[in-house]
Amino acid sequence: MKNIGLVILVILLLAGCENNEKFKNSLDTPQISESDIEYFQNLVGDTVLFTVDQSGLRPDAISILKAQADWLKEKKFLPITVEGHADEQGTREYNLALGARRATAVREFLIAKGIDQDRISIVTYGKERPLRVCSNEDCWSKNRRATTVVGKKIVE
Amino acid sequence: MVKQSVLKFLKIIFLISVLFTNFSIVVGQEKEAPKLDMTVNKGVIKPISLAIPSFIKESGANSIISRELAKVISNNLDGTGLFRSIPQASYVSTPLSFNSPVQFDDWSIVNADVLVVGSVGLKPDGRLEVKFRLWDVSQQKEIGKGKKYFTNSESWRRISHKISDTIYTRVTGEGAYFDSRVVFVSETGPKDNRTKRLAIMDQDGANYKLLKHPPSLVIAPRFSPTSNKIIFTGYETGKPRVYLMDLSSEEITALPELKGMSFAPRFSTDGNQIVLSMSENGNTDIFITSLVKGTKRRLTTNSAIDTAPSFSPDGTRVVFESDRGGGQQLYIISTEGGEAKRISFGKGRYATPVWSPRGDLIAFTKIKEGKFHIGVMRVDGTKERLLTTSFLDEGPAWAPNGRVLMFFRETPGIAGAPSIYSIDISGRNLRKIKTSSFASDPNWSQILN
Numbered sequence: 001m002k003n004i005g006l007v008i009l010v011i012l013l014l015a016g017c018e019n020n021e022k023f024k025n026s027l028d029t030p031q032i033s034e035s036d037i038e039y040f041q042n043l044v045g046d047t048v049l050f051t052v053d054q055s056g057l058r059p060d061a062i063s064i065l066k067a068q069a070d071w072l073k074e075k076k077f078l079p080i081t082v083e084g085h086a087d088e089q090g091t092r093e094y095n096l097a098l099g100a101r102r103a104t105a106v107r108e109f110l111i112a113k114g115i116d117q118d119r120i121s122i123v124t125y126g127k128e129r130p131l132r133v134c135s136n137e138d139c140w141s142k143n144r145r146a147t148t149v150v151g152k153k154i155v156e
Numbered sequence: 157m158v159k160q161s162v163l164k165f166l167k168i169i170f171l172i173s174v175l176f177t178n179f180s181i182v183v184g185q186e187k188e189a190p191k192l193d194m195t196v197n198k199g200v201i202k203p204i205s206l207a208i209p210s211f212i213k214e215s216g217a218n219s220i221i222s223r224e225l226a227k228v229i230s231n232n233l234d235g236t237g238l239f240r241s242i243p244q245a246s247y248v249s250t251p252l253s254f255n256s257p258v259q260f261d262d263w264s265i266v267n268a269d270v271l272v273v274g275s276v277g278l279k280p281d282g283r284l285e286v287k288f289r290l291w292d293v294s295q296q297k298e299i300g301k302g303k304k305y306f307t308n309s310e311s312w313r314r315i316s317h318k319i320s321d322t323i324y325t326r327v328t329g330e331g332a333y334f335d336s337r338v339v340f341v342s343e344t345g346p347k348d349n350r351t352k353r354l355a356i357m358d359q360d361g362a363n364y365k366l367l368k369h370p371p372s373l374v375i376a377p378r379f380s381p382t383s384n385k386i387i388f389t390g391y392e393t394g395k396p397r398v399y400l401m402d403l404s405s406e407e408i409t410a411l412p413e414l415k416g417m418s419f420a421p422r423f424s425t426d427g428n429q430i431v432l433s434m435s436e437n438g439n440t441d442i443f444i445t446s447l448v449k450g451t452k453r454r455l456t457t458n459s460a461i462d463t464a465p466s467f468s469p470d471g472t473r474v475v476f477e478s479d480r481g482g483g484q485q486l487y488i489i490s491t492e493g494g495e496a497k498r499i500s501f502g503k504g505r506y507a508t509p510v511w512s513p514r515g516d517l518i519a520f521t522k523i524k525e526g527k528f529h530i531g532v533m534r535v536d537g538t539k540e541r542l543l544t545t546s547f548l549d550e551g552p553a554w555a556p557n558g559r560v561l562m563f564f565r566e567t568p569g570i571a572g573a574p575s576i577y578s579i580d581i582s583g584r585n586l587r588k589i590k591t592s593s594f595a596s597d598p599n600w601s602q603i604l605n
Contacts, residue, residue: 055438081394088548088566089523089526090507090523091464091477091508091521091523091550092375092376092508092550092551092597093376093419093420093463093464093477093507093508094461094477094479094484094507096375096396096419096420096435096440096463097435097440097461097463098461100417100435100438100440101438101439101440101461103438104438105438121395122417123394123396123417124395124417124435125373128350128352128373128375129348130347130348131348132348133346133347133348133569133570133572134569134570135572152394154393154394154395
């Protein structure tokens with residue numbers, strides 16, 4: 001009986017630990033340091049979204065890009081590639097050109113915020129690399145995007 | 157029709173059908189309209205009824221080839237919508253030898269308008285000898301002269317296509333297009349992780365073959381005028397760039413003198429120049445590069461998106477799309493540069509213009525009220541006609557005769573995927589081309605040599 005009680009206690013303790021871990025994880029992610037690229041991707045936000053057929057930076061994009069610039073200034077050694085994307089509602093060539101416009105808009109904003117222009121290359125994927133695959137505005141709005149990829153440089 | 161030659165009848169029907177569709181918008185005002193045959197008026201064509209028995213087997217020929225030759229020809233011709241093959245099982249007789257007199261009664265009893273008699277034999281040097289003659293059953297006379305071909309036995313399908321072309325041109329008066337190939341993008345994998353590969357096939361989907369290239373993304377291959385090279389956009393260096401591939405060696409070379417991101421290339425009719433679009437600092441413009449001199453010159457300087465250029469067959473002009481007026485519209489510019497002239501004015505967005513090899517029409521993609529269409533218009537922008545409609549129809553490509561288009565249609569949603577279709581410029585005869593994978597970005601070669 002004593003032994004069984006002990007086992008139950010141990011199990012309860014273990015379960016408690018596990019619950020505690022889960023709880024902590026859902027509150028924040030202390031194991032990611034601010035200098036990690038993962039921090040940039042998830043907490044700064046590496047992606048900004050665009051309005052249909054537009055490459056102008058929206059207010060939500062500008063606040064993300066300001067935070068991106070602050071983070072990138074601290075990482076002077078990392079090259080950056082901005083990838084421009086479009087949703088599936090346009091033709092292939094036009095969407096390539098539109099993706100280039102979007103990537104350029106982000107690049108120019110980051111340069112204006114003090115990031116060295118030689119660090120930033122751009123690439124357009126047009127509608128070739130959708131993030132979401134449904135065919136309605138839910139997905140399209142997420143696919144009209146520019147993503148700042150840290151550590152990647154395209155050789156000209 | 158009773159005593160009229162089948163040949164003349166069909167030519168007239170074909171002509172009327174094309175005329176009718178061209179003038180359909182203003183039918184009330186056209187003087188010719190009342191003359192139109194009522195069956196045509198309803199958009200229905202009575203196809204010419206075709207008898208094509210298996211080819212007569214001569215001296216050591218393979219019986220599979222003798223059957224397949226006839227089958228490929230009837231598939232080609234049936235696929236035009238202008239012919240309908242009579243099932244072989246209903247024939248009351250079959251020709252015994254190539255030169256024996258035609259039993260016209262046996263063919264009129266099964267309602268054949270046209271009869272094809274062919275033979276195949278094996279020569280001592282291993283080549284196939286293929287012969288055929290085309291007969292007008294009601295007139296009981298030969299249409300044109302018989303033809304004879306020699307080929308190695310692997311190339312028998314091409315002979316079928318050449319014979320199909322001869323029958324098609326003799327009966328309809330239109331240019332040939334069956335002995336041609338299609339280069340396209342084969343797509344596999346889920347929508348958010350597609351693998352795209354350059355691929356090539358005969359126009360009927362046979363002889364499908366993947367081309368060798370690095371695994372990075374590839375887009376929109378297009379044939380050189382002699383069909384021995386393709387030009388395409390690839391991401392081998394991480395950004396879109398234009399590459400040439402020699403189809404016999406599958407060797408790839410990057411187009412020189414291009415900075416920034418380049419895409420949407422097409423050959424000029426003489427094969428010496430490439431027109432393409434290049435994106436620098438977010439601005440996409442049209443450029444012409446000379447493959448001979450290795451030079452590049454800018455054709456447009458607008459700050460709008462100028463892309464998807466296509467040469468006129470005589471090489472003096474380029475049609476392209478631009479959003480300089482606000483939305484995507486079609487423009488024509490001289491290859492010498494200067495002012496671009498807008499040719500599309502309808503509601504919606506116009507994209508991917510392609511100049512017909514005959515020079516008379518521009519095919520395009522139109523996006524209107526959330527639907528995509530393939531359409532054609534005259535070079536001056538008049539007589540616009542939309543031929544298709546769906547969630548996503550895109551990228552028309554002309555058949556060598558300028559009378560048929562291929563394009564790709566993508567279905568919506570999570571499982572959405574592209575397939576290649578063809579359609580007559582009359583708007584009739586929409587057909588899906590069978591491919592062993594998803595397929596997009598078709599481009600049609602010229603007639604092969």
